[in-house]
Amino acid sequence: MPQKVELKRSMGIWSGLSLVIGTVIGSGIFFKQAGVLQTAGSSTLGLLAWLTGGVITLAAGLTIAEIGARLPKTGGLYSYIESLYGPVAGFLTGWMQVVIYAPAVIASIAGYAAFLTANFIGLPTSSATWIAVIYVAFIAGINLFENRVAASFQVITTSIKLIPIAILIIYGLFFGKVNALGQTVSDTVSHGGGFGMAILATLFAYDGWILLANIAGELKNPRRDLPRSIVGGVSLIVVAYVGVSFGVYHALPSDRIVALQNNATFAVVRAAFGDFGGRALSIAIIISMLGTLNGKMISFPRMAYAMSLDGLFPKYLSKLTRKTQEPTNAILTVALMTIALAIVYTNGVDRLSDIAIFTIWIFYTAAFFGVFILRHQTLDKNVDPATLFKTPLFPITPLVAIIGALFVIGSTVINDFSGAVISIILVLIGLPVFYYYQHKRQQQ
Incomplete structure (x- = not known):
């Protein structure tokens, strides 16, 4: 009888940390300082927005870390929601992420990396679409090998x-000559929201850390490594975001940062290293975004794989290649959906991923x-309660996460009602798909 092929448990703590950090930190850390500052209205409030968003994200990470330790399954958020609230809620979670959000967000990141690449090497911007296709194909190709190859690329x-x-x-802290605190911005965003909208912008920049949970089945010790990777990774991300923002605010006056918009960090690096520094930063940002692409490509196909195993997606998605122990069909399917979206729907991909984020935060809240x-449930008899990760400062920590999630949902409804409605509709489209597969399973 042929040996059953299973996912390979070969990823340790360093792979986990790299996936959390690498999936979250893409280009936002280099480009969002001006937008958050302008929306907040002052450098002090801008830094406070980054810190508040980080505290909410850390509370969310600490909460999910306990859930992941108690439910160490491949599939991440889909598996958690399915275990907690039943198959319908679980399916809708996975449906939104795999079919809509995954191809949209991967295409969006690839498109922006391609645009930077085209500018860097002097190609017309019209070539960006095909560069994006090459990037997606390259990252998908890496993920077709054993998971240690993609994990090494992520590190x-x-x-x-x-x-x-x-x-x-470092440059901002030791060489900046501007007071990072107390600066006001004369050209603030006029649509309202102020500090609250600035926090919302940072929460979107922090998003993506939960995707590590999708590969719990490939961690050597998921009950130990998943919580450590999420908590450690999110903590480092908060330090990075607040630190970079402080460095930029300390190096440039607030009005100058707002005037420069996406070029603010380039101005700081050029001040330190000249034009060479600016070009080196461009290369670093492109590499950073390829790492983010890789993290997404590792994570999302695992959710499709888990749903297929449960009989809720086409069966071919649950096939593992015997030699590599990788969900090859799921990886190729996500890559092809992404490439199709990048080619056909170039200008609307960012909007689609923004719409999908709203629904994901609903499932986060749940x-x-x-x-x-x-x-209030009995632990598995094989689990030692003394070694199980528990959310510190319970119940305050999960309540902070819940309040933050409700803030995102409420803010989106107020500021983008049409997007929220479209998002709900896209989720509900998954219901007939669920009942189709449910009926199909009952007939087998």
């Missing part, structure tokens, strides 16, 4: 992206409530 790209982050923090449910 390398994460290490590289930390270099300009460290430079921006997951955060789940820690209260799990606390």
Whole structure:
């Protein structure tokens, strides 16, 4: 009888940390300082927005870390929601992420990396679409090998992206001559929202850390490594975001940062290293975004794989290649959906991923409530309660995560009602798909 092929448990703590950091930190850390500052209205409030967003994200990470330790399954958020609230809720979680959000967000990141690449090497911007296709195909190709190859690529790209982050923090701290606190911005965003909208912008920049949970089945010790990777990774991300923002605010006057917009960090690096520094930063950002692409390509196909195993997606998605122990069909399917979206829907990909984020935060909220449910359930007899990760400062920490999630949902409804409605409709489209597969399973 042929041996059953299973996912390979070969990823340790360093792979986990790199996936969390590398998946979250893409280009936002280099480009969002001006937008958050302008929306907040002052440098003090801008830094406070980054810190508040970081505290909410850390509370969310600590909450999910306990859920992941109690439910160490491949599939991440889909598996958690399915275990907590049943198959319908679980399917809708996975449906939104795999079919809509995954191809949209991967195409969006690839498109922006391609645009930077075209500018860097002097190609017309019209070539960006095909560069994006090449990037997606390249990252998908890496993921077709054993998972240690993609994990190694993630460690390398994460290490590289930390270099300009460290430079921006150090230069701003020791060579900046502007007071980073107390500066006001004369040209503030006029649509309202102020500090609250600035926090919302940072929460979107922090998003993506939960994707590590999708590969829990490939971690050597998921009950130990998943919580450590999420908590450690999110903590480092908060330090990086607040540190870079402080460095930029300390190096340039607020009005100058707002005037420069996306070029603010380039101005700081050029002040330190000249034009060479600006070009080196461009390369570092492109590499950073390839690392983010890789993290997404590792994570999302695992969710499709888990749903297929449960009979809720086409069966071919649950096939593992015997030699590599990788969900090859799921990886290729996500890559092809992404490439199709990048080619056909070039100008609307960012909008689609923004719309999908709203629904994901609804499912985040449900997951955060789940820690209260799990606390009242009996632990698996094979689990030692003394070694199980528990959310510190319970119940304050999960309540902070829930309040933050409700803030994102409420803010989106107020500021983008049409997007919220479209997002809900896209989720509900998954219902007939679920009942189709449910009926199909019952007939087998």
